[in-house]
Amino acid sequence: MRKTRSLIFASALWWVIIGSLCQAAEIPLIKVAKANRVQMISANSFGAKDAVFAFKDNSRIFTFKNISMPLGFPVTKRYGKYHIDSSDYKYHIQPLFPTTKHNYKKLKVIALDAGHGGKDNGTTDKWHNLQEKNLTMDVCSRLAKLLEKKGYRVIFTRSRDQKVSLPERTQIANRAGANLFISVHFNSAPSASASGIEVFTLTPSAQASSYQVSSRNIQRSFVGNTFDTLNIVLGYCLQSSLVEKTSAIDRGVKHSTFVVLRDLKCPGILVECGFLSNYEECTKITSSTYRDALAQAIFDGIVKFDDLLSE
Numbered sequence: 480m481r482k483t484r485s486l487i488f489a490s491a492l493w494w495v496i497i498g499s500l501c502q503a504a505e506i507p508l509i510k511v512a513k514a515n516r517v518q519m520i521s522a523n524s525f526g527a528k529d530a531v532f533a534f535k536d537n538s539r540i541f542t543f544k545n546i547s548m549p550l551g552f553p554v555t556k557r558y559g560k561y562h563i564d565s566s567d568y569k570y571h572i573q574p575l576f577p578t579t580k581h582n583y584k585k586l587k588v589i590a591l592d593a594g595h596g597g598k599d600n601g602t603t604d605k606w607h608n609l610q611e612k613n614l615t616m617d618v619c620s621r622l623a624k625l626l627e628k629k630g631y632r633v634i635f636t637r638s639r640d641q642k643v644s645l646p647e648r649t650q651i652a653n654r655a656g657a658n659l660f661i662s663v664h665f666n667s668a669p670s671a672s673a674s675g676i677e678v679f680t681l682t683p684s685a686q687a688s689s690y691q692v693s694s695r696n697i698q699r700s701f702v703g704n705t706f707d708t709l710n711i712v713l714g715y716c717l718q719s720s721l722v723e724k725t726s727a728i729d730r731g732v733k734h735s736t737f738v739v740l741r742d743l744k745c746p747g748i749l750v751e752c753g754f755l756s757n758y759e760e761c762t763k764i765t766s767s768t769y770r771d772a773l774a775q776a777i778f779d780g781i782v783k784f785d786d787l788l789s790e
């Protein structure tokens with residue numbers, strides 16, 4: 480009995496510590512490590528051997544298991560100790576700890592959004608005459624087969640070469656009661672050397688997007704922000720799986736207020752599967768074996784995410 484009581488006390492104390500971390504404005508990394516029962520590895524990294532969080536002074540970019548992701552605010556160093564903002568702990572760090580429970584029902588209905596369509600070709604390449612709208616549909620079709628084989632129900636936001644507006648894509652997923660939304664795209668950049676894979680989640684509530692300057696004056700939030708912490712976990716699961724399976728350059732998880740993600744009533748993500756403006760990457764994408772690997776990687780990431788859900 481005494482043992483049970485002390486266990487209850489220890490567990491309550493632990494949650495009080497975690498609760499107080501979420502309220503503090505800035506938290507020393509050392510406290511984050513202690514509250515989550517992991518060791519400091521250096522002044523700016525902590526975790527277990529196979530799950531290390533590493534931070535950089537005055538930077539918003541941190542890595543978790545070598546995948547780079549942005550915080551809302553830069554890490555600061557004061558009196559020799561590194562600190563993170565409490566909202567960054569809540570949105571970005573705590574959800575990724577392997578011990579964190581995610582209260583969200585197991586996935587049943589998955590919405591696949593093949594980017595572009597109809598008159599909107601998306602980006603095109605200049606060597607093989609590939610059109611983004613066809614490639615996104617191709618990858619979504621391969622992915623759907625894998626998901627259906629596993630027992631998920633798949634719905635498409637477009638089933639043929641047609642133009643569907645961005646808000647309508649979101650509404651199709653919401654009306655179908657989707658538990659997860661995956662938007663598939665291919666990338667393009669003015670610089671021919673840009674290559675690699677990146678995934679975008681909706682920017683967490685009141686935080687700056689990846690390409691914005693961080694600010695405490697940002698107050699916006701959308702329906703999709705209900706799933707801020709799950710979006711971050713989903714982003715990590717997909718990006719790590721894609722980088723591992725394709726050996727493409729890891730451009731990291733990024734955050735943006737893309738229209739198609741704003742009003743989702745479920746966790747969602749936009750995947751940029753590679754650059755059609757880069758000759759080597761574009762040539763890889765012409766191969767159906769490579770597009771199979773892309774679909775398989777997204778599938779593995781979804782299953783990894785589903786495994787973390789509790790209900």
Ligand SMILES: [Zn+2]
Nearest residue numbers: 594601664665
């Ligand atoms: Zn696109």
